[in-house]
Amino acid sequence: MIGDYEGFRSGFACFVGRPNAGKSTLTNAVVGEKIAITSNRPQTTRHAIRGIVHRPDGQLVIVDTPGLHRPRTLLGQRLNDVVRTTWAEVDVIGLCVPADEAVGPGDRFIAGELAALRRTPKLAVVTKTDRVSASRLAEQLTAxxxxxxxxxxxxADVVPVSATKGDRVELLTELLLAQLPEGPPLYPDGELTDEPEETLIAELVREAALEGVRDELPHSIAVVVEEMIQREDRPADRPLLDIHASLYVERDSQKAIVIGRKGTRLRDVGTQARTQIERLLGTPVFLDLHVKVAKDWQRDPKQLGRLGF
Structure with missing residues (x-):
């Protein structure tokens, strides 16, 4: 390479692993900002979200992927397709295995699939190290x-990290960067993600809706931002962005759960999501939420397409 970018590395990395292995939390920790939603529910991530890390010596683009799992629906099949497409295109892969769970069939299945990608360097990332003792961590690293x-x-390396505590996140970033090819930056300086604002907003609403709902609901909720428009009658120094979004569930009984008694649950969702959206956009927001039923949308190709899958 010649010019200003001699010795500069740039490229794509992705974190893969079974559901709830800590991939999204780790993505946010590496990027230094929240660009992927997180939840203690498996299969929260539904899109390949790109987060961009800018450093003097390189630019690392982290792709957070859904957890690879045994699909029970058409949505599940499509999420697995997203994972496989992503890891076939990146420069380095980090397989995430939680420190507090024994290596299991899911981890072996994913490792077996990764082994077929012979040319792509791979790191093993042992996540959630803050949850285990030093001796248990040593056992997991060996496993x-x-x-x-x-x-x-x-x-290429086996790295123990705690995304919540920030332990060895910087080391992981350096090890990933070292595996990238030399080349100029791929994104403008300061850009943290290439995701459209509507996608990020819909994900923040879904994250808020996932908090505190019953176990059967996480996979049944989809969110679509229908409209974003600046309110016209506001002075320039006091802008207000109107956002209208729809939460889709599969059954009337689920709609009742999301709305809650006298609408309390939905109001809580709106309050929580609005705070995160205002932080993301840096502007005051009026968030209007409606809950709609799209019967069995996870299994319906037409409805999946309409909901962005």
């Missing part, structure tokens, strides 16, 4: 090293 041997993968 993850063995997982690579068993699958025929030579890990």
């Amino acid at each position: 993850v090293a063995a997982l690579g041997t068993e699958a025929g993968i030579e890990w």
Whole structure:
């Protein structure tokens, strides 16, 4: 390379793993800003969200992917397709395995699939290290090293991290960056994600809706931003953005759960989401939410397409 970017590295990395392995929390920690929604529910992530890390020596684009799982619906199949398409296109892959759960069949299945990508360097990332003792972490690091041997993968590194505490996140970033090819930046300086604002807003609403609902609901909720428009009658120094969004569920009984008694649940969702959206956009927001039923949308190709899948 010549010019200003000699020695500069740029490219794409993705975190993969089974559902709830800490991929989205880790993505946010590496980027330094919240660009992927998180939840303690498995399969929260539904899109490949890109977060951009700017450094003097390189630019790392992290792609957060849905958890690879045994699909029960057409939505599940499409989410798995997103994962496989993503990891076939990136420069380096980080397989996330939680420190507080034994290496299991799901981890072995994913490692086996990754082994077929012979040219792509792979790191093993042991997440959630703050949840275990030093001796348990040592056992897990040994087990993850063995997982690579068993699958025929030579890990470029095995890195223990705690995204919530920030432990070794900087080290992980440097190790990922070291695997990237030399090249100029791929995105303008200061840009944190290439996701459209509507997508990020819909995800923040869905994250708020996932808090405190019954176990059967997470996969049944989809959110579509119908309209974003600046309110016309506001003075320039006091703008207000009107956002109208629809939450889709699959059954009337689920609609009642999301709305809550006398609308209390939906109001809480709106308050929580609005705070996050205002932080994201840096402007006051009026958020108008409506709950609609799209019967069995996870299994319906037409409805999946309409809802952005």
